[in-house]
Amino acid sequence: MRLSSAEDVAPIGQRIADGTLSGVSIGYRVAGWATRREAGQRIKSATRVHLTEVTLTSNPADPNAGVRQAKEGGMPKDVQEQQDDRAALIARVRAAHNLPEEWATRMAEAEDELTDDEIRADGRETALAARATRPQVQIRTAAPSSEDPAVIRDRQVDALSARMMGTAPTDAARPFMNLGLHDLARDVLVRAGQSVATLGREEMLTRAMHTTSxxxxxxxxxGNRVLANAYQQAQSPLKQLARQRTAADFRPLSTLKLGEFSGLQKVTEAGEIKSITTGEAKEAYSLETFGGIFSLSRKAIINDDLGAFARWGEMMGRAAAETETAQLLGLLLANAGAGVTMDDGKTLFHADHGNVAAAPGPLDKDGLSAARLALRSQKGLDNKTPVNVVPKFLLVSPELETAAEQLLASIAPATTDDVQPIRLTLLVEPRLTGPAWFVFGDPATAPVLEYAYLSSAQGPQLSSRDGWETLGREFRVVLDFGAGVTDHRGAYRNAGA
Known part of the structure; x- marks a missing residue:
């Protein structure tokens, strides 16, 4: 690169001479590619480029990209400096491509004939040619064993969990579907480089559990797949009524309820904008830890009894879902059905909250109409501003399921042009009993129930270790979960009749 002699360029030349502007950033387009395979991957390398833009900068993207030699004045270098720079370049290129000593000797002898870029290009081309002529060692193994061990393990997990749950495996997991526990133990040991030729079934399983992870x-x-599947299938409809969040730790979670603004004020002639106020109230709850342990016996492992393992996983998954449901349902049924006591000292469903039927009545049109009116009439913390909760869910016990279906069907529109008086989604909670029924708004806009998981462990978590008190494998299920009531305005209760 040659600098212009114009006066406005002179300061740049002085900065280069001072060494304060020595970095180079470039723009280029690739004019040649080379392709090779390495570790089972296809790699393309640029072998020839054309520069399209060069920028001098004090902070280049590559700290090694800089002004190395000047011509026609600027930063003159003596012959020894130039030779040292060239020798350092040859050494870097040789080390980068693992080239032989003879290549470095050839480059040193041709230093007056080759530019720095040509030395770099020659190094790349020599390395590519050496790889192309290097003899390839062919190793014949079972197809999956030549892949990443983590990928193989994931496919085996897919196959084992599919066998336990009776579901269809993925295409990649299908080759492992007929493998028992001892077959999988053999595969793990072989891939770890251990000899299994003289091992019996029990010794092979024991060694696989104790010498490999x-x-x-x-x-x-x-086990986690089976647990998660059973956990999802056992979910309670109460979760549709609640808002989910996560917590970083086990400290109390405070849910702040902001009251409605008092309204925008008219701006005075002088342009003064007055402050507006809002009320506040809060509810709080904390996460708690729930857990259980089960063991897969040595006998079950040796007998390849996956059914026992699957049954334990399913039971733990349902137990985790049941634990969550019990926490949520307890908030509604506390205090003889009036709900948990809130921050204001009153129960969730209370006459002062305007969300409980004054006179218990059956589940009918009149009852639903009264529930809708009560929710629509809810006021904010200032007891003046309408909240206007839109009813969305009807929650009933199994005893009222048929009556609820008939009622909702009777008020459904005959045609798409008809207006449906009340649009509600029916939720049936099998743990509820009696004639009481509830109406809830959308938890996204009028939250009443809220539940939380630990942010690092959402849902039940399964871990295992070698059995200590019993021969076999011990499994532990832990659930970090908490639930609370955030507000009373989005729910209505009728004790029924």
Missing amino acids: DFAELLTGS
Whole structure:
């Protein structure tokens, strides 16, 4: 690169001479590519580029990209400096491409004939040519064994969990579907480089569990799949009424309820804008830890009894879902059905909250109409501003399911042009009993119930270790969960009749 002799360029030349402007950033387009395979991947390398833009800068993207030699004045270098720079470049290129000593000797002898870029290009081309002529060692193995061990383990987890749950495996997991626990233990040991030719079934399983982590992770991973599947299937409809959040720790979670603004004030002639106020109230709850332990016996492992493992996983998944439901349902049924006591000292469903039927009545049109009116009439913390909660869910016990379906069907529109008086989604909670029924608004806009998980462990978590008190494998399920009531305005209760 040659600097202009114009006066406005002279300060740049002086900065280069002073060494304060020595970095270079470039723009380029690739004029040649080379392709090779390495570790099972196809890699493309640029072998020739054309510069399209060069910028001098004090902070280049590559700290090694800088002004290395000047011509025609600027930053003159003596012959020894130039030779040292060239020798350092040759050494860097040789080390980067693992080239032989003879290549470095050839480059040093041709230093007056080659530019720095040509030395770099020659190094790349020599390395590519050496790889192309290097003899390839062919290793024949089972197809999945030549892949990433983590990928193989995931496919085995898919196959093992599919067998336990009776579901269809993925295409990638299908080759492992007929493998039992001892087959999987053999595969784990072989991939770890251990000889299994003289091992019996029990010794092979014992060694796989105690000398490698892959087999233990395989059991834990497939157990987690079974646990999660059972947990999801056992979810309570109460969760549709609640808002979810996460917590960083076990300290109390405060839910701040902001009252409605008192309204915008008219701006005075002088342009003064007055402050507006809002009321505040809060509710709080904390996460709690729930857990259980079960063991997969040595006998079950040796007998390849996946049914026992699956049954334990399903039971723990349902137990976790039941624990969450009990926490949420307890908030509604506390205090003889009046709900949990809130921050204002009153129960969730209270006459002062305007969300309980004054006279218990049956589930009918009149009752639903009264519930809708009560929710629409809710006021903010200032007891003046309408909240206008829109009813969305009807929650009943199994005893009222048929009556609720008939009632909602009777008020459904005959045609799309008809106006439906009340639009409600029916939720049936099997743990509810009696004639009481509830109406809830949308938890996104009028939250009443809220539940939270620990941010690092959302849902039940399964871990395992070698059995200590019993021979086999011990599994532990832990659930960090908490639930609370955030407000009373989005719910209505009728004790029924």
